[in-house]
Structure formats: structure tokens, C-alpha cells
Amino acid sequence: MATARDVAELAGTSTAVVSYVFNNGPRNVAAATRERVLKAATELNYRPNVFARGLKAGQTRSTGLIVPDITNPFFAELARHVEEAAAERGNILLIADSAQSRDQEARHRRALFERRVDSVVMVSVSDAPDISDFVTAGIPVLSLQPVDDGVVASTVTINFEAAAATATRHLVDHGYRDLRIMLGPSDGVGLVRHRRGFEKVVSEAGATGGEWRSEISRFEASRVAQELLRAGDRPRAIYATTDEQAIGVLHAAYALGLRVPDDLAVIGLDGTKQGEVTIPPLTTVRQPLRAMAEEAMDLLADAHGEQHRVQSFTFEIRQSCGHH
């Protein structure tokens, strides 16, 4: 493995110059010298050793991403966007999957910390993740989901209350009077906002509401929804706070022989691409992942204390809600 010294020797110069060339500074290098160095580097297939660099410079040009469940396509898409945004800014992204487990998440936090990532983007399994290690080490953390007060992290999110209200209003406006909201398992701000948006619209419309909780997985959501739909007072419409759960609801309806949207309207939230090819295609509130990822990386790069940004969502009407 070639080192900077090898390159320097071949180019007839010093390691300092090699470093300046590869980092575009902090000193200037004459064009001719730069050429020689680059040529020598190519010839030797030289790559700066990340460890030596990280050791000396104290920064690693890497960002960590923690997602609660990489098998959920929403988080997979999110990872892709964050990766791209990081790459555009010259950073590499370390993706860590918590597999829905708080312990795994904690393990990953420790691993990222030890690898001295410059910053962390996270969607935690919980609403109040312990990020004190990062905070005391001065590593900025940004959450792409609302977090409880007391968690010192910036956030980039959509307005979930408005999102829930939009979806619910759409259902109400099209005549549905018996609705349910399917919420996630944890009890934080996120849940509160979803519920508020839903209930406000329901009560204004004088409709019937009600909530169900499920783990964020299509499998659990299907199980829970089957219970719900088998019960006597089956609702006519369900708003699920994630697409993953909405897909479970679609399957539950299928399993029970109910037709969507004729017997049951379904709306999700997230806006993954796969909503286009569910059966039937899923009406959903789309989070602007690309823009959120960009803004996240920008905020982390500047890192002027805690920031909270709200991005706007779009409502994608497809067939599962019955009115397109």
C-alpha cells in the first residue's frame, strides 16, 4: 500500500506537498508540481490513509446515520438521500440499522462515536434517545423526526399535525364518517401531533374517531388491523401514520375479503415510491426526503446550535382512498 512518502519520492518532492495537493491547501502548490504529484499518485494507486488523517486532523469527513429499521423502504429511501447529500458535500455516510431495538441503537451510537463521525443524523426507535455522549463531545446531532423536549438535537421534519389534518380532512370531505387512526408504539411528541391533527378534524366534522396502536411493521399492522376490522363496529376509513402500517392495513383487508377502497379507505404517511405499486396504489402524505436530507446536511455542516426546520409535505392521492 503506497504512502504519501512513496508518492513524494516518485514525484521528487516532500510529503507536505503531497498533502497540500490532496487537500487543496492550506498552502499553494505550483501547477507543474501538482501534476507530477497527481501522476505519481495514480501510478502507485495511492490513497490517503483515513486513519492517519483522522488521527491528525481530528475530523473524519464522515457522518453517521441511524435508522430504526432499514427493511422499511421509507428508511431505505431516506438512507439513500442522506447518502447522496453527504457525498455531494464530500462526506461519507455510515449507515446503522437499529433493527427496531433500543439496545442495537445504543450499540450503534457507541460505534459511531468511537469512529469519530463528524456528525449524526438519526431517526430513533424512541422519542427521547440518549445522545449525551455526542453532546458532550460536541458532535452535532440532527433528528428527522420530532424529539421530546430535553433532547439537544436539531430537527428537520414536516408538520405532522397538519399532515394528519390534511389526510383526515380528505376523508371527511368525501363523506367518511367513521374513521380510525393507526398510531405507532411510542408516546412522544410525534404521536401527540398526529393525534391532534386527526382529532381536530374529526370533531369539527362531527364524525366518529378512534385510535389503534401498532408496531411500525406491515406484519404487526396487518395483525392489529385484522382484529380491528373483524370487530363489530368496523370503520370505513383508516389513516395510518406510516406507509408501512398502511400497507399492513391493505393486506389485512385483503385477508378478510374486504375491498379497498370500496369497503375501506386507507391513507398512509411517508410517501415511499412503492406506494405507487401497492394493491391498490396508496394515497399518502409525502415527506420531501431529498430536501430534508439536503437541509439536514447543511445544518450539520454549519452547526450553529440547535435548529428546528419544518419542511412542507405534499398529498399524493391515489386509489386506496377511493377518490382520485
Place this chain on the structure above:
Amino acid sequence: MATARDVAELAGTSTAVVSYVFNNGPRNVAAATRERVLKAATELNYRPNVFARGLKAGQTRSTGLIVPDITNPFFAELARHVEEAAAERGNILLIADSAQSRDQEARHRRALFERRVDSVVMVSVSDAPDISDFVTAGIPVLSLQPVDDGVVASTVTINFEAAAATATRHLVDHGYRDLRIMLGPSDGVGLVRHRRGFEKVVSEAGATGGEWRSEISRFEASRVAQELLRAGDRPRAIYATTDEQAIGVLHAAYALGLRVPDDLAVIGLDGTKQGEVTIPPLTTVRQPLRAMAEEAMDLLADAHGEQHRVQSFTFEIRQSCGHH
């Protein structure tokens, strides 16, 4: 951030001893001293600097994983299993998503190389990825999909020819006589094996075969399948060489008003969990991801030259093929 020197001072000893304690060797440390060191380390929240360690030791206890498309749940599940297998062996996993792009894949290979991963697990976008950097640097590479001759990498795969034959035979045995295979876009050994297994069974049975090609995405697969199904000589059964494509076929049928399995039987290959909640649930050949991940990490740890291991698949019969 506390260093070994800080710990040593607090414990009244030298950095060498701190190192011996944290690595259990290579020198012995008296029990009393070890205690003092551990206590000091806890007090200072000391973590060995990964970069200093990696620089000196030349190994990083990290493995890279390159997948062609993390939004494909099969690869997401694969990533999770490989991550677990790596963690059990004390390694951390760096996940890289090629996003179906050869360029991205090349970029990730470079990034992993620079980060001096000890080994690489990959599923390439192509059948003959250029892994010469790793090879010349002595970093072992293992592919979880068959690769063309000339690629110096170990492999852990199932027998695709047998898998295709099993699925096809199931269709033939249940009376289907007009079949199609949906293959992926690239032209390597993988494709050849799938095709061979399919065609052998088709011709033995005197049935009608035929092949279609599609990108590995449910969206493209749906588009391609809609063309296929709209044509005059619509087949009665389709075997897709990935679940992702099979799901696209399911959607294509839905979009055209065909019922699965009554009008069209569908079988996939991969065996992701989500096949349980597709509409209808998907019959599929399951790859033993957990076992494959374990064996992959074991082979990479021992790294005795190129190895090729074949694992056994299972055939999961659900409703999409019409006979359960």
C-alpha cells in the same frame, strides 16, 4: 476526549499498561493495576481512539457491505443479517448502497478501500465487478451472488439452476403449460443458471417457455409485465428471478384487472419477509440469508484463498401460484 495518557496518569502508571489492559495482552498486568486502570478509564469515559489504533495495527475490525439497491427489501434484510453476523464476531459493518449505479458502486469500493476495511461482502450491480484494488491490497472479497470467471472472490450462494427448476417444476406439475421467466438485466452466470433450470424443466415437460428481461425493480417489472400480459399470447404463469420483480408482476396483473392466481400464477425468488403480506401472498424460493451471512463472515475471517460454498434453499408455497 480522554486519551490513554490521561488514564495512565490518573492510574499512576504508563500508557503501555493501559493498552495491555484494553487489549488483554500481549503482556500480563497485575490484577491490582488492572483495577486501577479500569477505574480511571471509567471515570474519564475513555475510549481508545479508533484511528490511532487502526493506524498502528493496520486492521480496523470493520467489514464493508456493498448492495446494489438498499430500497429492495431483500438487500435490506441481507444487510441486517450480515450486520448481525459481523457484530457477533466483533466487527462493525459499513453499509454502502450502489443505488443501481455502477458509478456509485465504484465510488463505494473506493471509499471502503480508503477506510481500510478488513474485508468486503458484496452483491454487485454487474456480474463482473472490478475488485482489483482489493485483490492487490490483499483484502478478501466475498460475493453473495455468482460472479463470472476471472473475478477473484469467494462466493456463498444457493444453486440457482436448482432453484429455478424447483419453481418451474411446481408450476408444470400443477398443469401450467404456458410459462415465462422474468430475468434480470445483466448477462452473467447468474442469468445463465436461472435460464438453464427453467428451460430444462419446460422442455422436459413439453411446455411452452419464453423469457423477458427487466431491471430489478418492482416499477420496471410492472411496466414490462404489463406489456407482456397485454400481448395476444398471454402466459398463464410467470417465474420471476427476484421477489422484487414478482411483486411488480403482481401489480401489473392488478392494473390490468387480472386475478392472481386464477388468471395468472406467479412465483418469485429471494424469500423476503414481505412476501407474506403481498396481495396475494407470494410463493417464492427462499435464500437462507442468516446462514449465508454467517458463512460469509466465517470465510472472510479465515480467508484461505478463493472458496465457493453452496447453501440450500427452501421453497415457500403461498397463494400466488394457486396451489397451496
Place this chain on the structure above:
DNA sequence: CGGCCGCTGTGAGTCGCTTCATTTCTGTCT
């Protein structure tokens, strides 16, 4: 009682890169 062995502990060199202080070079102005 001297010599030697084995067990602990220490100091310093090393990994490859970045960067600062310093030297060397180039070219312009008087």
C-alpha cells in the same frame, strides 16, 4: 549469599498524515 529466572512495568519508537516554522526560489523594483 550470589546469580538467575519470571513477572511487572516503563520509555521510546512507530504507523501515515497534516501543518507550522523555516528555507529556497522567482521575479520586480530601485
Place this chain on the structure above:
DNA sequence: AGACAGAAATGAAGCGACTCACAGCGGCCG
């Protein structure tokens, strides 16, 4: 031509952990 400013290049000092050669210290044997 001499002086000098500014640019370019260099050498060397770290960054933090690992590890080797070596020193200190008992204890045991002859």
C-alpha cells in the same frame, strides 16, 4: 546589480495507541 517581497517547497513535530527492548524486583536454588 542588489535588495526584498511573495510564492513555493521542505523538514520535523506531533496526533494516540501499540509494542519491543529493557529495567526493577522478588524469590528460589545451589
